[in-house]
Amino acid sequence: MARPSLQAERQQSIMAAFTRCISKLGLEAASLDEIAKEAGMQRSLVRHFAGNREDLVNQVADYVASKFENIWRQQEHSHREDLTNEWLVDVLFSTKPEAVYRTMLPAFYALLSASHRYPTVSVRMTQCFELYVADLSLELQRRHSQASSDDCQQVALGVINIYFAWDSLRGLELNPTLIRNNQQLIKRLLSSLK
Amino acid sequence: MARPSLQAERQQSIMAAFTRCISKLGLEAASLDEIAKEAGMQRSLVRHFAGNREDLVNQVADYVASKFENIWRQQEHSHREDLTNEWLVDVLFSTKPEAVYRTMLPAFYALLSASHRYPTVSVRMTQCFELYVADLSLELQRRHSQASSDDCQQVALGVINIYFAWDSLRGLELNPTLIRNNQQLIKRLLSSLK
DNA sequence: GTATAAGTTGTCACAAATGATAATTAATAA
DNA sequence: TTATTAATTATCATTTGTGACAACTTATAC
Numbered sequence: 001m002a003r004p005s006l007q008a009e010r011q012q013s014i015m016a017a018f019t020r021c022i023s024k025l026g027l028e029a030a031s032l033d034e035i036a037k038e039a040g041m042q043r044s045l046v047r048h049f050a051g052n053r054e055d056l057v058n059q060v061a062d063y064v065a066s067k068f069e070n071i072w073r074q075q076e077h078s079h080r081e082d083l084t085n086e087w088l089v090d091v092l093f094s095t096k097p098e099a100v101y102r103t104m105l106p107a108f109y110a111l112l113s114a115s116h117r118y119p120t121v122s123v124r125m126t127q128c129f130e131l132y133v134a135d136l137s138l139e140l141q142r143r144h145s146q147a148s149s150d151d152c153q154q155v156a157l158g159v160i161n162i163y164f165a166w167d168s169l170r171g172l173e174l175n176p177t178l179i180r181n182n183q184q185l186i187k188r189l190l191s192s193l194k
Numbered sequence: 195m196a197r198p199s200l201q202a203e204r205q206q207s208i209m210a211a212f213t214r215c216i217s218k219l220g221l222e223a224a225s226l227d228e229i230a231k232e233a234g235m236q237r238s239l240v241r242h243f244a245g246n247r248e249d250l251v252n253q254v255a256d257y258v259a260s261k262f263e264n265i266w267r268q269q270e271h272s273h274r275e276d277l278t279n280e281w282l283v284d285v286l287f288s289t290k291p292e293a294v295y296r297t298m299l300p301a302f303y304a305l306l307s308a309s310h311r312y313p314t315v316s317v318r319m320t321q322c323f324e325l326y327v328a329d330l331s332l333e334l335q336r337r338h339s340q341a342s343s344d345d346c347q348q349v350a351l352g353v354i355n356i357y358f359a360w361d362s363l364r365g366l367e368l369n370p371t372l373i374r375n376n377q378q379l380i381k382r383l384l385s386s387l388k
Numbered sequence: 389g390t391a392t393a394a395g396t397t398g399t400c401a402c403a404a405a406t407g408a409t410a411a412t413t414a415a416t417a418a
Numbered sequence: 419t420t421a422t423t424a425a426t427t428a429t430c431a432t433t434t435g436t437g438a439c440a441a442c443t444t445a446t447a448c
Contacts, residue, residue: 002393003445010395026308028222031435042397043436049395052437109307109362113300114220116365126366133372150375157372158379161359162352168303168362171310172320178327178351181344185352192386196423197415204425225405236427237406243425246407 010049013039015063018056023106027057027114054118061111061121065128067104071096072132076139083143085190089183092163105167133157144193155189162186204243207233209257212250217300221251221308248312255305255315259322261298265290266326270333277337279384283377286357299361327351338387349383356380 017039021030032053036043050056075091082090108125115122136156141149166182211233215224226247230237244250269285276284302319309316330350335343360376 002391002447003395005394007394025311026220026222028220033435044397045395047437053435106307113303113307113362113365117219122366126368129363129366130369130372153371154375154379154382157375158352158356158383161356161376161379164362165355165359168307168358169323171307172316172323174320175324177347178324181348181351182355184344185348185355188348188386189352189383192382196417196421197425199424201424227405238428239426241407247405 007049010041010045011059014046014050014056015060018060019064019107020103022060022110023103027110032056057111057114057118058120058124060107061115061118061124064104064107064111065124068108068128069131071100071104072135076135085187088159088190089186092159092186093183101167101170105164106170109164109168129160132160136160140190140193147193151193155193158189159186162189201243204235204239205253208235208240208244208250209254212254213258213301214297216254216304217297221304226250251305251308251312252314252318254301255309255312255318258298258302258305259318262302262322263325265294265298266329270329279381282353282384283380286353286380287377295361295364299358300364303358303362323354326354330354334384334387341387345387349387352383353380356383 014035018030018035021034021038024030025034032043032046035056036046039046046056050059075095079087079091111121112125115125133153133156136159137149137153140152140156141147144152162182162185166179208229212224212229215228215232218224219228226237226240229250230240233240240250244253269289273281273285305315306319309319327347327350330353331343331347334346334350335341338346356376356379360373
């Protein structure tokens with residue numbers, strides 16, 4: 001018997017805006033004013049719907065981590081039948097929407113390197129990373145049944161690390177050969193399981 | 195015929211302090227006041243000797259990059275005769291002073307992800323990264339004369355990416371097995387050149 | 389239409405970061 | 419000792435980020 005709540009939608013768009021700000025400006029420089037401008041609302045509304053700065057940071061960590069997990073699972077699932085060595089390169093480098101590369105990943109990385117200042121963020125990021133490694137590890141095991149589980153974990157870890165590092169270098173204007181070789185590297189790691 | 199200049203020493207300790215602040219607080223949260231406190235001087239002195247914030251950021255990028263290049267070259271040189279597969283793991287993970295891991299690397303990474311906002315930083319970081327890859331690539335070529343130069347560049351890139359990613363995950367409380375497997379990974383990549 | 393709960397706007401005070409500059413102190417050379 | 423140059427301290431105004439709260443508006447149920 002009252003006005004309907006916009007809480008959920010507002011929170012989502014605040015998180016999306018915060019994520020974009022983080023990737024543009026870095027975590028510490030992504031102020032409430034910036035977030036509000038990016039989300040097209042007033043700062044008071046950001047505070048009203050998402051709480052104070054610490055709340056926002058914790059929430060955005062969960063937002064980014066969940067987005068990541070969802071995208072990963074969805075892509076893993078849609079490539080289950082592709083048993084060539086290209087599947088992983090496709091999943092990691094080719095079939096994601098641009099927005100993931102341009103905003104989600106940089107934000108993920110910014111949160112990662114800030115996590116020692118935000119315990120809650122640290123827990124969520126750790127959980128996300130370990131889930132990622134464990135999941136890819138299992139998938140590798142499924143595809144390379146003759147390889148040991150330790151080998152699979154090693155390769156999974158390597159692939160994920162390379163993927164993250166590759167992304168954080170996007171800002172630099174690196175020689176295109178380096179970018180190409182980075183993808184070859186994924187295949188090289190996969191072949192080492194044969 | 196005047197008071198002797200402390201410019202050089204002061205600049206060095208300001209850079210060292212800035213580096214520590216960046217690794218503790220992140221680039222944007224490392225304020226002039228924080229730097230001054232860390233260096234044990236007043237903010238006015240920081241400004242006097244190192245200029246404004248933008249100057250400081252550009253200088254610290256060069257400081258960190260140069261430190262990196264020096265340490266790398268020095269370690270590469272002292273391991274030239276070690277032709278086992280352990281050499282690279284030693285160089286990357288074992289024989290560096292703690293300070294490098296705790297301050298230089300996190301700062302390096304923070305500068306990397308901020309570089310799209312600081313053109314001068316971007317140039318210096320790119321230069322440092324490409325030098326690093328090219329140098330390691332050459333060293334691999336020397337050790338594995340039968341491998342193609344493309345193979346060597348791939349492995350060099352992989353090793354460096356894994357090394358960087360490994361470091362940025364130091365903040366997380368990861369399962370120790372993951373850490374160990376990360377080092378195994380380096381050896382796995384090296385063996386793929388055999 | 390009226391009460392109710394929620395969205396929305398505006399404004400205040402406080403603290404922190406930066407840039408700029410004047411005033412003071414200290415170390416050298418002649 | 420004095421002139422010179424640089425270090426050092428102190429203080430200013432401006433801007434920006436944040437938290438808090440009061441006032442107003444809007445959409446629903448009854």
